[in-house]
Amino acid sequence: MKLESQNLKRLDELFYSMQEANACFLGYPFAKDFNYEPLWRFLNFSGNNAGDPFEPGTYRVNSYAFECEVVDFFAQLFRAPDCGFWGYVTNGGTEGNIYGLYLGRELYPDGVAYFSRDTHYSVSKAVRLLRLEYAVVDSQPNGEISYDDLARRASGGRNRPALIVANIGTTMKEGKDDTLKIREVLRDVGVSQIYIHADAALCGPYAPMLSPKPAFDFVDGADSITVSGHKFLGAPMPCGIVLARKLNVQRILRAIDYIGSSDTTLSGSRNAYTPIVLWYAIRCLGTAGIKRVFHQCEQLAAYTADELNARGVSAWRNPDALTVVFPPVEEDIKAKWQIATEDVSHVVVTPGTTKRQLDTLIEAIADSGS
Ligand SMILES: Cc1ncc(COP(=O)(O)O)c(C=O)c1O
Structure with a gap:
């Protein structure tokens, strides 16, 4: 050429x-x-992480091993249940948000999605794509969701499951929603089936280290969490990580002969380079x-x-x-x-x-x- x-x-x-x-x-x-200069040599190859990174497949031109280490790192950071989590490296926060709501909808097909006015536009797109009924909840002036308005709106649909997107750092004001409070508010108005997706696009890597720690991880009631890789950690191209409870992922899994692996991700062909970039970042920095x-x-x-x-x-x-x-x-x-x-x-x-x-x-x- x-x-x-x-x-x-x-x-x-x-x-x-x-x-x-x-x-x-x-x-x-x-x-x-x-x-990431030490990684430039990888751009001389074709790499593709199509399929489930935790399973062997026909493709060997992958960086699965590094992708799994990235997922494990965030699973620990987000207190995911031992052996009860799954995840992959995405194209970015948007894919993670769509994925989280997809898992929620497959768990609760008649669920209503709730998210605050300050939520990133990818979530409105996700609910349209997934044809989910939804309600936009007021925000407080600092960007955090209004728990009073959530209670008001959810009490109207108390017989339906609630699919919540909680912001762990809103796009404009970095307001953080509290997943423990959200569960409490929903239970108080009689909603018992709840799925919470936490959008921690920016704050994911550092939120677990804050004091007080914001309530957003798996122990605090999240069912899936997404982080953008190119935001706080930094990457030359967009990427992200999504983590979820394994049982919910198994519900959407399909075995695919063509790739000799399970189809558990949104995209088919996936970037093999970005998991190496994220691996490099977390190994250089550590917590x-x-x-x-x-x-x-x-x-x-x-x-x-x-x-x-x-x-x-x-x-x-x-x-x-x-x-x-x-x-x-x-x-x-x-x-x-x-x-x-x-x-x-x-x-x-x-x-x-x-x-x-x-x-x-x-x-x-x-x-x-x-
Ligand atoms: C809170 C939040 N969620 C999701 C996204 C979407 O992330 P991405 O651009 O990586 O798709 C953004 C991007 O700015 C964001 O601020």
Whole structure:
């Protein structure tokens, strides 16, 4: 394969434009300081993790062993039941959310889905795809679900199972829903069949280490949990992890002769490279490293909120959050720093975000009088 010079030039242009965009990327939660150079050699091969990573299959061009170690790492972190869990490396948080709700729907086909107004748009897509009846629940001002509104809405459907999506870090405000409280509220209004999917896209890797620990894991009543791999841990391409109770996965399993394995995942062909990337990240960091990096980010998030407030911009963040929320910024700031904006704007201090970048952004926001 050989490119003509004009196409080589186009590649160079794309490279420099992506490099520049990465240097001004503060509004979405992607870590930026990773170095996976030792893994580049794997890109010389065709790799495919089609099938169930925990089973042997006809395909041998896979990284199953590493995928299983990634799943095991998160299973421990999320206090999954010994031998009672299953999981795989996904394309990202969206796939994990669809998967969690799919398992919930197969368990409770007449279930009603409930999720808060602040929930990521992938969940609205999932309920439409799965043709689930659903109710959108009010949120509290900090982004957390309103338990009162959940009680009100669920009491109307008390004879039907409830399929809940709990946010462990909402997209805009990093608000965290409490799965123990959700179960209690539902039981109080008479709902006895409950499936909880926890969307821990950003906070999954560090939430278990917070004190107090948010209630979101398997012991706290979650039935499935999803994490984005490219958010806090960082990866050069989107990826994620989904974990679920094994019994619920066995319900959807189909044996497939063509691949000599069970079909338990959403996608057929799956990325063999991203499990190696995630394995590399967790082996380099370990839980101690995740905790250390989280604290560095958290200090910078606190600094950002303080500095904005000192300049008259009313910024705030949830306890232990890496997301700093402030009033909507001007269009030029939004475009330059790729600042996600709805009714509020935010910056997410992920690994690799520098004080220098934040200082430049703080000055720009203060000067604009946002
Ligand atoms: C809370 C939450 N869930 C799910 C997603 C979707 O994740 P992905 O972009 O990896 O599909 C996001 C993405 O921003 C998110 O913030």
